[in-house]
Amino acid sequence: MNAITENILREAADAFAFDRTTGEISRYGEGHINDTFVVWASDKCKRYIMQRINTDTFKNPKELMENVCHVTGFLRKAILEKGGDPERETLNVIPTKEGKPFYTDSDGGTWRAYIFVEDTVCLQKVENENDFYTVAETFGTFQNQLAAFPAATLHETIVKFHDTPTRYQNFEKAVAEDAMGRAKDVADEIAFVRSREADCHVLVDMLSKNEIPLRVTHNDTKLNNVLIDKTSKKGICVIDLDTVMPGLAAYDFGDSIRFGANDCAEDEPDQNKVHFDLHLFEVFAKGFLSTAGATMSEQEKSSLVWGAKLMTLECGMRFLTDYLEGDHYFRISRPAQNLDRARTQFTLVKGMEAAFADMMRIIQKY
Known part of the structure; x- marks a missing residue:
């Protein structure tokens, strides 16, 4: 896949229907497949996850995102029925400004965005x-x-x-x-x-x-x-x-x-x-x-x-x-x-x- 330039990063961020004006963007996490970034709101009060999907591994991002949207939509209903918080208990896909679940940039890269789940950690190995x-x-x-x-x-x-x-x-x-x-x-x-x-x-x-x-x-x-x-x-x-x-x-x-x-x-x-x-x-x-x-x-x-x-x-x-x-x-x-x-x-x-x-x-x- 092509290298990600600052212009492509901004192009991708501008494509999504974030609920605030976006500011700083930086790499995030330890994943080896997709390119993951954290996108801060300009007021630094909120952040989002934005990823470029590795299309060498996942050849059909349209089908992939259909799976993600169908499963997370089903989970939201199940979580709500149990009185839970679907904003934290499942991934929430942020659509593009055109209402699509992913964006294709001018270099051909495929991007998606999620709500950032705050105040959480993930483990890299079993500590206990x-x-x-x-x-x-x-x-x-x-x-x-x-x-x-x-x-x-x-x-x-x-x-x-x-x-x-x-x-x-x-x-x-x-x-x-x-x-x-x-x-x-x-x-x-x-x-x-x-x-x-x-x-x-x-x-x-x-x-x-x-x-x-x-x-x-x-x-x-x-x-x-x-x-x-x-x-x-x-x-x-x-x-x-x-x-x-x-x-x-x-x-x-x-x-x-x-x-x-x-x-x-x-x-x-x-x-x-x-x-x-x-x-x-x-x-x-x-x-x-x-x-x-x-x-x-x-x-x-x-x-x-x-x-x-x-x-x-x-x-x-x-x-x-x-x-x-x-x-x-x-x-x-x-x-x-x-x-x-x-x-x-x-x-x-x-x-x-x-x-x-x-x-x-x-x-x-x-």
Whole structure:
């Protein structure tokens, strides 16, 4: 994408129907996909979020923003029915002066704007188990509030994003082509994935048999996609809705476990330092089911354990696939970083497999 000049920034800001005259604009946050800015009102009494959508990643911003608008509109109604504050408890899209949900600038960039949710923080890592519980509650509430939304009406912003059989096919293609000549050095990792090919089909097969429902899913349930109120310390708003699309509850639950229920860096070179934390799994399961559980069948709840394993296996496959293809998708800062990332995910998978029965008992407990 093109570099963002001051003129383009001003052009974009002038396109939106902000309720005050705008002043200073500066970069904001730690996101790696979209370009995010905070736009201050000229009187410094209010601010807004403005983002340039990464159209290399999200090829169809019109469909993406249709998803965001439909989901946040549905959430506003659900929040109001519960007596909540939709200005804080969901994202609020600010339209352009022409009434559209996004603006295309003179360089071809696609922009959107949101109301800034004040007096909140987002976490970059689990500091304590209460934080993890709070995030779990918030993602569970998001799932609960959207339980009646017709998920099939949403667009797939990234096609087959969590289709694990497709990810497996991509992995096998990368092994067969062996573009970098690396396959011979990762025979153990290739064998690890191949021995679990059947597992890749479990969740999609459950869906095809109508054993679990299609739901609205976030698909990127990291800690930092929840805004936490500075005073109450409660999670109040789920953000970064670019990957909201049809999916399974197990995807969102599993991705949070993959990310949060371990005690190591994602690219840890020393696999002896990588451990799956069953206690943190229980903390998250308790929080998630306390808010989402009322809309879920026993079979869907049981699928959450498979979600934890398969989202971790899938992520490991994606890292290994990228390593075999030459590290073109995931950004690296050192050689073999994607291989270390893959190995870390596979070590976590082994830990989950060893604790699988205990994980099922925890789900049944809550």
